[in-house]
Amino acid sequence: WDEGTFGLRELIAQHNEHRLVVPRLLFLIDTELCGQSGHLVIAAALVLQGLLLWLLVDLWRCARAPGPSGSTATAVVAMLVAFQFAGAQIQNLVEPFQVQFGLVSLLTSCAFAAMARAAATGRRGRWLFAAGVAATAATYSMASGMLAWPLLLLLGAWLRLPRGAWLTLFV
Numbered sequence: 001w002d003e004g005t006f007g008l009r010e011l012i013a014q015h016n017e018h019r020l021v022v023p024r025l026l027f028l029i030d031t032e033l034c035g036q037s038g039h040l041v042i043a044a045a046l047v048l049q050g051l052l053l054w055l056l057v058d059l060w061r062c063a064r065a066p067g068p069s070g071s072t073a074t075a076v077v078a079m080l081v082a083f084q085f086a087g088a089q090i091q092n093l094v095e096p097f098q099v100q101f102g103l104v105s106l107l108t109s110c111a112f113a114a115m116a117r118a119a120a121t122g123r124r125g126r127w128l129f130a131a132g133v134a135a136t137a138a139t140y141s142m143a144s145g146m147l148a149w150p151l152l153l154l155l156g157a158w159l160r161l162p163r164g165a166w167l168t169l170f171v
Helices: 009-011 023-034 038-062 070-084 089-095 096-120 124-139 145-156 161-171
Strands: none
Touching: 023 038, 023 096, 038 070, 038 089, 038 124, 070 124, 096 124, 096 145, 124 145, 124 161, 145 161
């Protein structure tokens, strides 16, 4: 990067079984703004975990039937907070190179949420596009992001999306 030879080839280069395009973009921004200190990437990891927590709580709130008491809701939110910021997550929250774990989790969850919106609203194309963008970003965040695609196809079948929507996801 410093020599000016970092290009598209290096951006999409494979690292073990991963193509870390999205994390590498964060690393490049950290390089430019923070001198490779990792502070920006660590802050991004914390924000990603917070966004995933917010998404999970929001999805749970939208999906639950009327009924759970305030104490049940508080317990569910407390469990989600504990899971998102548990000791097992510490490495993902304090080491810059671990940012891809938060990225793939958040982006895959966003893809699933967009699929649910596609099934629930009349704006199917917009939400399918959002699901595709999120799944693509998940794919290029970590190798496990590739699992988003078959899971989105299964979710599309389960939600009984029309064949055109299914074909769009497949392509």
